[in-house]
Amino acid sequence: MPTISVQDLKKSYGHIQALKGVSFDVEEGEIFGVVGPDGAGKSTLFNILTTLLLPDSGTATVLGRNLFKEYLEIRKSIGYLPGTFSLYPDLTVEENLIFFATMYQSSIRENMSIIKPIWQQLMPFKKRPAGKLSGGMKQKLALCCALIHKPTLLFLDEPTTGVDPVSRKEFWEILGTIKTQGITVVVSTPYMDEATLCDRIALLQEGDFIRMDTPANIISSFKGELVTLRTDDIFKLLRKMADCTLNCTFYPYGENLHVIFYDPIATVLPAFEEFLQQNDIVYDNLSQIAPTIEDCFIEVASKK
Numbered sequence: 001m002p003t004i005s006v007q008d009l010k011k012s013y014g015h016i017q018a019l020k021g022v023s024f025d026v027e028e029g030e031i032f033g034v035v036g037p038d039g040a041g042k043s044t045l046f047n048i049l050t051t052l053l054l055p056d057s058g059t060a061t062v063l064g065r066n067l068f069k070e071y072l073e074i075r076k077s078i079g080y081l082p083g084t085f086s087l088y089p090d091l092t093v094e095e096n097l098i099f100f101a102t103m104y105q106s107s108i109r110e111n112m113s114i115i116k117p118i119w120q121q122l123m124p125f126k127k128r129p130a131g132k133l134s135g136g137m138k139q140k141l142a143l144c145c146a147l148i149h150k151p152t153l154l155f156l157d158e159p160t161t162g163v164d165p166v167s168r169k170e171f172w173e174i175l176g177t178i179k180t181q182g183i184t185v186v187v188s189t190p191y192m193d194e195a196t197l198c199d200r201i202a203l204l205q206e207g208d209f210i211r212m213d214t215p216a217n218i219i220s221s222f223k224g225e226l227v228t229l230r231t232d233d234i235f236k237l238l239r240k241m242a243d244c245t246l247n248c249t250f251y252p253y254g255e256n257l258h259v260i261f262y263d264p265i266a267t268v269l270p271a272f273e274e275f276l277q278q279n280d281i282v283y284d285n286l287s288q289i290a291p292t293i294e295d296c297f298i299e300v301a302s303k304k
Helices: 042-049 071-077 093-103 108-125 135-147 165-180 215-220 234-241 265-278 293-301
Strands: 004-013 016-026 031-035 057-062 078-081 153-157 184-189 200-205 208-213 225-230 248-253 256-261 284-288
Touching (some): 016 042, 016 208, 031 042, 031 165, 042 057, 042 153, 042 184, 071 078, 078 135, 093 108, 093 135, 108 135, 108 165, 135 165, 165 184, 200 215, 200 293, 208 215, 225 265, 234 248, 234 256, 248 293, 256 265, 265 284
Parallel strands (some): 031 184, 031 200, 078 153
Antiparallel strands (some): 004 016, 200 208, 225 256, 225 284, 248 256
């Protein structure tokens, strides 16, 4: 039986459809990622699955229990790290952990083994008010508090948003450790590079799952030929690309432009170079590259 099973969940806020009928399963012991930009519906989905919000329609089971009828039992077996810092800023690090352990009728000593790798990093700050911690340390404390009752299922809503790159890397290493302890993890993120660290991912766009598979399978199913180039005037290039008659999708990627061509590269690349010259575009580093998850997301979303 899947750890989570969702069928046709829908949720609207007035005339805005946050979820348009999503269906999926999460298997026991996997790290399942929900990947999408801000406003895609990630937090709405998490609030429903953690029993904090009712959908307009659809059905779901979590840990084999009916999400809407057995929510009190579900709450005892899940951990949740919401998208905003939700601990008590005036309590110390240690006091927050004691509070959550007590609330779940658990004990720090009983479950120290599960949080020990994180708690060791927090120990030097255990007497510091939680509100005075850095962004990365706040998230590590929140994760400790979400794990202190040893949940079977852990929900993490954008846990690394606003966190520095080093702390992001450390956080995902911690998630890998959590998985080895038999905890199923469902994590949302707007960062496409983090998607490759999940066992399976669902790409969420405007309330719809547009693709769901392993990161490797999503990348291997990329349709098109991806080309990158750099220019000092990306805005001029974007304006000119609107007049390009080649069968392609284009988008800025940092200082570069990425272009997905849907015809054989041997044919379109010379035509594209001619287009650039005709429009007086000064460029360099024009080359064909392998797609990332972000490129795959854009390629799939552009066809919706």
